[in-house]
Amino acid sequence: MSSKGFAGRTAIVDLGTGAVEVRRLDEREAERFGGGLGLCIALAARAIPGPHGALGQENAVVIGAGPFVGTDLPATSRVYAVSALPCSNSIGWCGAGGMTFGCGLKYAGFDHVVVKGASSRPVYLSIHDDGVDMLDASWLSGKGAGRTCEELKARHGAQAGVLAVGPAGERLVSFAMAYVDGVSTLGRGGLGAVMGSKNLKAVVAGGSRGIGVADPVLYRSLRDGLVERIRRYPYLASWQDLGLLSSLPVVPAEVYRRLRVRRLACVSCPLGDKDMLKIEGAAPGDIVCSSSAVNLFMPLVYGMTDPLDAARCIARLDELGMDMFEFFGIMRLAASLQEMGLISGDPVIDVSSPSSMLSWADKVVERDGVGDTLAGGFDRIVREFGEQALRCAPPTFRGMVTYVGPLSALPWTYFGTMELGQILDPRGPHVGASGSPTYFARRGLEVFPGHLARMGVPEQAVKRILQGREGAGRGLNVGRLLRYSHRWFTILGSLGVCARAQVNRFYSAGLLARLYEAVTGIPTDAEKLAERADRSWTLLALANAGAGRGLTPGEVPRAWYGGEGFRDYVDGTALSLEDIGGMIADYYDEQGWDPVTGRPSPARLQELGLAE
Amino acid sequence: MERDDPGRVMQRSITTHPEKCTGCLRCALACSFRHTGMFNPMRARIHIRMDGPACDISFDDACTGCLACVGGCLYGALAAERQREGSA
Ligand code: SF4
Ligand code: SF4
Ligand code: SF4
Numbered sequence: 001m002s003s004k005g006f007a008g009r010t011a012i013v014d015l016g017t018g019a020v021e022v023r024r025l026d027e028r029e030a031e032r033f034g035g036g037l038g039l040c041i042a043l044a045a046r047a048i049p050g051p052h053g054a055l056g057q058e059n060a061v062v063i064g065a066g067p068f069v070g071t072d073l074p075a076t077s078r079v080y081a082v083s084a085l086p087c088s089n090s091i092g093w094c095g096a097g098g099m100t101f102g103c104g105l106k107y108a109g110f111d112h113v114v115v116k117g118a119s120s121r122p123v124y125l126s127i128h129d130d131g132v133d134m135l136d137a138s139w140l141s142g143k144g145a146g147r148t149c150e151e152l153k154a155r156h157g158a159q160a161g162v163l164a165v166g167p168a169g170e171r172l173v174s175f176a177m178a179y180v181d182g183v184s185t186l187g188r189g190g191l192g193a194v195m196g197s198k199n200l201k202a203v204v205a206g207g208s209r210g211i212g213v214a215d216p217v218l219y220r221s222l223r224d225g226l227v228e229r230i231r232r233y234p235y236l237a238s239w240q241d242l243g244l245l246s247s248l249p250v251v252p253a254e255v256y257r258r259l260r261v262r263r264l265a266c267v268s269c270p271l272g273d274k275d276m277l278k279i280e281g282a283a284p285g286d287i288v289c290s291s292s293a294v295n296l297f298m299p300l301v302y303g304m305t306d307p308l309d310a311a312r313c314i315a316r317l318d319e320l321g322m323d324m325f326e327f328f329g330i331m332r333l334a335a336s337l338q339e340m341g342l343i344s345g346d347p348v349i350d351v352s353s354p355s356s357m358l359s360w361a362d363k364v365v366e367r368d369g370v371g372d373t374l375a376g377g378f379d380r381i382v383r384e385f386g387e388q389a390l391r392c393a394p395p396t397f398r399g400m401v402t403y404v405g406p407l408s409a410l411p412w413t414y415f416g417t418m419e420l421g422q423i424l425d426p427r428g429p430h431v432g433a434s435g436s437p438t439y440f441a442r443r444g445l446e447v448f449p450g451h452l453a454r455m456g457v458p459e460q461a462v463k464r465i466l467q468g469r470e471g472a473g474r475g476l477n478v479g480r481l482l483r484y485s486h487r488w489f490t491i492l493g494s495l496g497v498c499a500r501a502q503v504n505r506f507y508s509a510g511l512l513a514r515l516y517e518a519v520t521g522i523p524t525d526a527e528k529l530a531e532r533a534d535r536s537w538t539l540l541a542l543a544n545a546g547a548g549r550g551l552t553p554g555e556v557p558r559a560w561y562g563g564e565g566f567r568d569y570v571d572g573t574a575l576s577l578e579d580i581g582g583m584i585a586d587y588y589d590e591q592g593w594d595p596v597t598g599r600p601s602p603a604r605l606q607e608l609g610l611a612e
Numbered sequence: 613m614e615r616d617d618p619g620r621v622m623q624r625s626i627t628t629h630p631e632k633c634t635g636c637l638r639c640a641l642a643c644s645f646r647h648t649g650m651f652n653p654m655r656a657r658i659h660i661r662m663d664g665p666a667c668d669i670s671f672d673d674a675c676t677g678c679l680a681c682v683g684g685c686l687y688g689a690l691a692a693e694r695q696r697e698g699s700a
Contacts, residue, residue: 070651070652071641071645071651072638072641072642072645072651072684100637107652107654158661158662159653159654208652208654208655209652210644210648210649210650210651210652210655211650211651211652212649212650212651216649227683227684227686230686231686236686240686240687261665262631262632262633262634262665262667263634264634264635265634265635265636265687266636267636267637267641268636268637268638268641269634269636269638270636270638270686270687272634272636272687274634276665278665285664285665287664287665
């Protein structure tokens with residue numbers, strides 16, 4: 001199968017023994033799960049014993065890129081990792097705009113790498129044309145995520161892609177992330193800590209192999225049509241200029257433009273929304289790269305007033321390798337505990353103060369005094385401070401802050417799939433809309449049928465979605481819509497297409513099926529893509545359901561319902577717990593899972609060939 | 613080289629605007645696919661080098677002037693230019 005979309009090999013690396021096994025891609029499995037994210041899930045379901053024990057040697061990290069990654073189809077850069085994650089104690093997916101790491105993996109001749117065991121000393125993996133080397137990383141210990149990336153590129157060549165953790169990952173801070181090429185973040189929920197627990201500082205990937213396609217003539221014609229549509233998109237120039245900042249204007253456009261050195265894009269992306277800014281004092285040479293300028297300025301929503309201070313603060317968190325939403329959520333809670341006299345330590349904890357946050361970021365990573373407790377995340381804080389911590393904690397779900405909603409960093413009100421998805425994705429809250437049309441608040445319902453048809457939602461399901469919920473009399477069933485958003489997201493992820501709104505709008509299920517066939521040569525239609533995605537997502541649910549992890553309405557964050565909570569996406573009325581509980585049940589029902597326990601039903605498992 | 617005007621040889625050349633470059637490598641992907649049937653920027657005849665804030669776009673001797681790279685770039689960092697080269 002090599003050189004037709006897939007690179008054709010999977011590496012299984014045991015960090016404990018240093019053994020590396022290179023297997024030919026299992027073509028049957030590739031077809032059953034599509035590739036990329038889907039195949040990561042399939043490999044993880046076999047390699048990971050369960051959702052608990054994320055930081056134990058038994059846990060594995062499966063990293064992979066789909067068959068479109070490495071081609072020039074627009075925005076096909078995505079790289080995924082699946083692992084048991086420490087914050088949520090779940091087997092979760094992590095995804096990132098893969099910059100050049102995803103395609104580097106493919107050009108080295110690998111679609112996936114499974115990393116098992118743990119090394120007794122710091123190591124990094126170098127994945128190249130001839131295989132995988134496990135190399136000493138002691139010279140990188142303590143170095144920041146961006147710096148590690150630069151030094152590894154200097155050693156292995158600028159064309160190599162690098163996945164690295166910073167000191168937070170090395171010191172097992174539970175909300176440490178990994179960074180792709182020093183720009184994209186991978187692994188909200190603690191993938192950085194998992195890599196740290198394995199003494200795995202980084203993975204470098206690059207090679208000289210080519211990725212070919214099965215039907216070049218069909219490929220060219222489909223690609224050219226797609227690129228032409230993007231070229232003619234009336235908002236192309238404004239997306240390329242401001243991107244997310246136009247819908248989330250955390251700073252005025254002039255301020256951003258003054259600081260911008262250039263925009264950056266993942267490999268193959270014509271709508272690049274990553275940034276290189278010049279921020280004095282933020283980094284060596286004052287040059288800072290980020291997955292989005294919006295992220296760099298995010299501390300402004302926590303009360304900081306100077307955009308440069310905000311950016312310096314996030315640049316430091318990125319270099320340390322920590323999730324900013326989790327860090328700020330935890331520091332808000334810590335500030336309340338300090339006010340109550342339960343936490344001592346200098347300086348005063350103040351999320352609006354850059355110097356306080358920089359100082360506490362170091363304390364957390366160094367696990368200095370109470371910094372050690374904070375590094376353990378919400379669960380550890382609640383264990384140590386009990387009821388008092390619970391009372392002043394921001395809304396959390398399974399040990400992580402819900403980043404969108406009442407009392408959260410992004411206090412958005414209307415309850416769409418991104419909002420509900422925070423509690424219905426096995427990995428817990430994450431930043432992503434799964435390609436759903438509710439990404440934009442209160443869109444008119446008249447645009448939904450077109451979007452849903454593009455996502456390949458069957459007609460009968462479109463009716464159920466647009467009927468609203470039984471008894472509630474509202475026009476959009478968010479639970480049922482989320483089920484198809486998860487499917488759409490899984491299709492995109494399995495092929496390697498970015499799910500961001502500005503990108504996925506150009507793809508449809510039908511087009512993806514034709515492209516899949518042109519790239520891989522595997523006969524495919526939209527229904528087959530959907531079935532593969534359902535198989536993958538259901539397998540992920542099953543891998544987590546083993547620990548009895550169905551969601552109950554009692555777990556819905558208290559701040560989400562009642563007068564000050566979320567509002568209905570269509571009519572704006574306040575949601576009750578029953579409303580949200582009904583959406584959860586509808587989501588499970590639409591998946592063919594038990595509406596109460598969330599366990600995939602035996603009949604559904606049979607249909608998907610997962611019954612054994 | 614192409615002859616599209618009696619008595620004149622027109623050569624296509626490419627103007628680069630490195631300040632607009634995002635490093636997306638769409639140009640190099642298009643080039644490698646056009647000339648090798650496979651995707652890998654290492655096989656391309658256009659080379660994008662980002663070094664901190666600086667960006668350098670260059671072409672090697674094997675470049676045929678086919679303009680596939682220009683077609684791939686949606687950021688305006690590459691533009692095709694027609695140059696008069698003199699009488700045939
Ligand atoms: S939209 Fe952003 S994250 Fe997605 S591929 Fe493009 S640059 Fe990467
Ligand atoms: S003009 Fe053609 S050969 Fe030259 S770099 Fe561009 S695509 Fe490659
Ligand atoms: S396609 Fe354009 S923006 Fe992208 S790397 Fe090439 S020159 Fe730069």
